[in-house]
Amino acid sequence: MTILLSTLNARFTHTSLGLRYLYANMKQYQAQTDIVEFTIQQNVADILEQIINKQPQIIGFAVYIWNILETTRLIKEIKALRPEIIIIIGGPEVSFEYEQTEIYKLSDYLISGWGDISFYELCHNILNKKPILNKAINGIQPNLDQITMPYDYYTDEDIKNRIIYIEASRGCPFKCEFCLSSLDKTAWSFPLDAFLHEMDKLYQRGLRQFKFVDRTFNLKKEFTSRILNFFLDKIAAFPEEALFLHFELVPDYLSDELKALILKFPHGSLQFEIGIQTLHTPTQTLISRKTDLRKAKENISWLSTHSTVHLHVDLIAGLPAETLTDFAKGFNELWSWQPQEIQLGILKRLKGTPIIRHTEAFGYKYSLDPPYTVLENNDMSFDTLNKMKRVAKYWDLIANSGRFRTILPLFLADDPFDKIWHFSEWLHKRTGQTHSIALDRLFAFMFTYLTEERNESITTVQQAMQEDFMRIGTHGWPKFLGEQPIQWKQRFQNKPKSGQQPKRQQQHN
Structure with a gap:
């Protein structure tokens, strides 16, 4: 291969939509271009061997917040071994504030912003020995109808075993200062007939999980309606x-x-x-976020109570002018809207985002390493934010996982944030862990906490947790849950086969 397109994904099940866009638009060079994906867990020496064995002249790396450190090490090794290989980098993590970074200094060229057309043009100039004036190149932003769609380049193996990312539109008209999309001027839609034709081909090839990455999928009613109707037609034609x-x-x-x-x-x-992100109105104003919270509550509550949609709602801790008390109040309000999941995140200072303008006024201190998480600010101390990170991990294990659906109302009664905060403190003292806690241990900790720390009725806790344990279908019946119900063995033996839903959604259902 003359040209290699590569990236290090966060895990094997992820696929790179960006690399497939580059490949789809390589024109006459596509036959001598290849895509090779790795993960950040792989050994750099093993990745290096696979790349060198392909003998590329040019390598294009997609660089993101989760892989910049590993990609930097990899490029350093490539340049030490084969300095003649031309390295081109691009992606959101190197599109802003890149000048002093090691990865930029190691690479031959950088494309900032959109690379769909610019990567092809740069490779064309390199291969034809045309002069290239700048090391850093501003990517050309073409009309979306000028970009060849990438969906044919998901392999059958991808469709069978990995997450397939879909993009019906790009950009975002909103200006939320913590988000890179705030730099977009608006949102642009791909030509809908051509897009739906690509979706039909993916469906015919067997794809049944479509993960759209559009930031504002429902912004244009007619556009959204056509896509939803397309999939409703598929459901009607193939109800099984x-x-x-x-x-x-x-x-x-x-x-x-x-x-x-x-x-x-x-x-x-x-x-x-x-993305709710915050329910604190002064914070909304400071970060240029214009969500109508009254309408948001109405819509999320409607979706929770009238539809079967699985809701995953985001909140961010560490935003300016939001104290722990403010955040807790917002969390409790959001939980009352009844989403299945609340994803608790900690503010990150992404390169290029306008949130940096608040650094001095609010005393922000950020980690210097990716993902550049806030360490403290005037409203949340270092200790508070560290505890919040643990709360986020334990909330994910307990509430978002769907494993404790029956016991959750008792566990979170009256003041959900206060309950998960204190459980987090209690559990961390006993384990020192926020991950890799085996399911049987987690059930045991929950039982002990509720019956001994909270003095809840043992019988009440056993009954609720029995139902949760039977639904999850784990082998082995815990003694602390009392006598094994007759239904346990039957339920496990007759457990229905999972459909196309991801595991977490199956557990909620």
Whole structure:
């Protein structure tokens, strides 16, 4: 291969949509171009061997916040071994504030921003020995109808075993200062007929999980309606085929027409990711976020109580002017809207984002290493944010996992944030861990905490946790849950086969 396209994904199940866009638009060089994906868990020496064996002249690396350290080490080794190989880097992590970074100094060229067309043009100039004036190149942003779509270049193995990412539109019209999309001027849509033709081909090839990465999928009602109707037609034509769709929604844009379409989808087929981020109005103003919280509450509550959509809603801790008390109040309010999952995140100072303007006024201190997480600010101390990180981990294990669905109302009664905060303190003192806690140990800790620390009724806790344990279907019955129910063995033996839903959604359902 003359040209190699590569990246290090966070895990094997992830696929790189960006590399496939580059490959799809390589024109006459496509036959001598190859895609090779790795993961950040792999040994650098093993990756180096595979790359060198392909004998590329040019390598294009997609660089993200999760792989910049590993990619930097890899490029350093490539340049030590084969300095003649031309290295081109691109991606969000090297599109801003790159001048003093080691990876930029090691590389031959950098493309900032959109690379769909610019990567091809740079390779063309290199291979034809044309003069290239600048090491850093601003990517050309073409009209979306000028970009060849990448979906044919997901392999059958990808479709069978990995997450397939879909993009019906790019950009975002909103200006939330913690997000790189705030730098976009607007949102642009791909030509819809051509896009739906590509979706039909993926469906015919067997794809049943479509993960859309659009930042504002429901912003244009007619556009959204056509896509939803496309998948409803597939469900009607093939009712025996389970289908799972993931979309990111703007929470205060949900028309009656879209609600009517959502209600037509069968149970377990839709997941919406919704970024609330903060319910503290002064913070919203400071970060240029204009979510109508009244409408957001109305829409999320409606989705929770009237539809079968699985809701994944985001909150961010560490935003300016939001204290722990403010955050707790917002968390409790959001939980009352009844989403299945609340994803607790800690603010990150992504390169290029306008959030940096608040650094001095609010006393921000960020980690210098990716993902550049806030260490402290005037409103949340270092100790508070460290504890918040643990709360986020334990919340994910307990609430978001779907494993403790029956016991959760008792566990979180009256003041959910206070309950998970104190459980986090209690559990961390006993384990010193926030991950790799085996399921049987987690059940035991929950039982001990509720019955001994909270003095809840042993019988009440046993009954609820028995139901949770039977639903998860783990081998071995814990003695602390009392006598093994008759249904246990039957339920385990007759456990239905999972459909197209991801495991977490299956556990919630």
